[in-house]
Amino acid sequence: MQKIGVFVCWCGSNIAGTVDVHAVAETLKKEPGVVFSTDYQYMCSEAGQNLIKDSIKEYGLTGVVICSCSPRMHENTFRKAAQSVGLNPYMVEVANIREQCSWIHKDMATATEKAVILGRAAIAKVHLNAPLTAGESPVVKRALVIGGGIAGIQTALDIAEAGFEVDIVEKSPTIGGKMAQIDKTFPTLDCAACILTPKMVEAAQQEKIKIYSYSEVDEVKGFVGNFSVKIRRKARYVNEDICTGCGVCTEKCPQKKVPNEFNLGMDNRRAIYIPFAQAVPKVATIDPNYCTMLKTGKCGVCSKVCTAKAIDYTQKDEFVEAQYGAIVVATGFNPISLEKYDEFAYSQSPDVVTSLEYERLMNAAGPTSGTLLRPSDLTHPKTIVFVQCVGSRCDGGDKGKPYCSKVCCMYTAKHAMLTREKYPDTDVYVFYIDVRTPGKNFDEFYRRAVEDYGVHYIKGMVGKVVPQDGKLKVQASDLLSNEQLHIDADMVVLAAAIEPDKTARPLATMLTASMDTNDFFTEAHPKLRPVESPTAGVFLSGMCQGPKDIPETVSQASAAAAKVIGLLAKDKLTCNPCVAHSDEQLCNGCSSCEKVCPYGAITYQDKEFRMPNRTVAVRRVASVNPAVCQGCGACTVACPSGAMDLNGFSNRQIMAEVDAICK
């Protein structure tokens, strides 16, 4: 019989407010095996932990039940406390009487009754707990960063700085991401390229960083410390090692009508292209959807003009298999598609643009070489209407996103300000629901746009945009003066909501990392572990976790790097001892468990068994590799003979909990 100690936490008034903690402790004292039971204000505090430690020593406890917050919160704290006084940490169980009891029930009597039952279930489980010893697994001292935008670059640079190898996988032909497309950054109005491109070059030159551009992650296996990743290097039909990036091919290619993604399709590029002048790696790529040679076998101009002989039309996708200790997700974002927003006439008029397109129109390397011109007739727009929250903060329906995209207020203020500065004769209107500008020097920036630059900020939404006689008729309402407004605009700029990149969802599935309903990656703890995914060894950097601006992205990227460095600095990781094990006496070698194991942790071996009458029988039995098993328990249910069981969540333990609850 175990000697169990029960510790009921008040959690200040969080638990004690709705649960009679004293009564819980008293009632649980009568349970079989309980030799000590008490309640205390904060069990997780040092005094509380000391109370646990002292009681373990004084009463010779062999099992501990703590009725407190969620085990996801403090299970480790209490396990460590028990371990420090010589009790096996896996003899500690936590009954969740805060998140799953006191916080959701208002009535003291029912909450107390439920807390007692949850405590009883935990006690019933502890009776069947067995000491477990954690094994160790090695750490591969190399990290993988998925996504080569500013988040990925910063994370990779910081990890490399600490002396660890990092690989960046980027799906497009160059690193740089969305920031490379941005003209100026708020609130300092720095040139984005001027601060980004040195970082891109630094990443390329850093010996510890290897960049797989134009590549994608195809498969992820393994677990923290030892991921095995298959990277698909898409065929770019140009030998990356030989190409000098001289750009002659991109000038001579006869296929001139390819929409240029970098300028969001507002101008054209050739079928062989370098995305932009500062691309890293500066290597040409052939677009197989447009290349005449690849489609019809007749052309070959680029190959003729290439002095380095880098063109290779026979190139195929290559696969690289590599091992990593940690994976950082930095997949970034995209503006949403505006096809559901026909009221703004985005698909009807080229003069209705998104903010990112406007950014390109302002940029010196953009389609208009930095002169602000209407895409339709290349004249200077005199009246520009900005519409904020297009698709952001939409409640209900599948039209938009429920969240605030966070950066739109600031970049719209930036656009308005820059437009007024360059072209003071332009009338600029901004329609907003709310202006949200928290952040260092952000509100001052917005006020400058209104006060110094004379931008007309109007609270209200634009109802409709109608292209008519070369103008855009904007119908809107001014909520403050309660007037209907009609503006004849030359251009309309839509601040489209941002959403996670489309590659994020399949990647999350590969990594078994969880996502929220908006496809942003979930963090391990929203406040205290914001850069880690709940899946061990997977870290989050940048917009893939939620909308954020560049300074926040960079801070998060460095934070993720710090976490990765912490992991890679370890030589060994402690494994989870809650793994499956097979009872050889019961196993009949049927292979049911092997078939359901997602990790291939189960193997079979022939074993000799002593039978009655001094005979020996050889039987095929299952054995589990504890270093590979992750402890899901699929095999335990598949096993027809009941030989397979899971440490820490054994059949008997769970049944004991069921019994205690149903009593």
Added chain:
Amino acid sequence: MQIEKKEFKPTIVAFCCNWCSYAGADLAGTNRLNYPADVKIIRVPCSCRVNPMFILRAFQRGADGVILCGCHPGDCHYTTGNYYARRRMTLLFSMLDFLGIERGRTRVEWVSAAEGAKFAQTMNEFVETIISLGENKRLEDLRCKK
């Protein structure tokens, strides 16, 4: 003799996977979203850890309803666990029909770690269903009663 009519308080066991639904339940708590105290949660590493025997055991011991919550299909922490759970439960539930126990007493729901509101709502609905079904007497083993 007067028989006092007692309000029916069902006993409901909820198996929640550690990675999604248990975290979803925690989130429901953090957001102070109410659901009846009749629901008692048992934490399991994955929904595929739940042996149909556990569910039968619960009914035998007098549970009025059993619900199994796991990660959304495709989001399982162990890649495929919830698919196994889904198949096993489909089979078990269809057999419960033959035992004469109402289908509505069992349920499988996918609740992610970010869906605290869904967790609370699911539990509220489930408890309502169980209350309307009344006490589980058909599968309860009287020998289990003390």
